[in-house]
Amino acid sequence: MKWTKEQLIEGSLSFVRMKSKLALVEHKYESKKMRLTFHERMAFAKVHSPLKKKILEMENKFLLNVAGNGVEGESDDPEPPDTHKEKQILRDTI
Secondary structure, rough: OOOHHHHHHHHHHHHHHHHHHHHHHHHHHHHHHHHHHHHHHHHHHHHHHHHHHHHHHHHHHHHHHHHHHHHHOOOOOOOOHHHHHHHHHHHHHH
16 A cells, blocks of 8 residues: 555654654753652653654654555656666767
């Protein structure tokens, strides 16, 4: 099944939203890091690391799926390389 442009945009936006919220949490954590106890830092890392890893894995799966299936309305086959152009350049230089 090929992706429609609307599905592609919605999927991309959802990952941007997730990553931006994660960045806000990381920024807030970094600004308060010195005031947290060791136990609080470890509790944050215990929740934050798996969540960040899961978001990155989901994004990679999404991008691989889009790359594998393609987008509707776009051609699947790239244009073949023009071999005559190389010969013409060679003739022009000689």
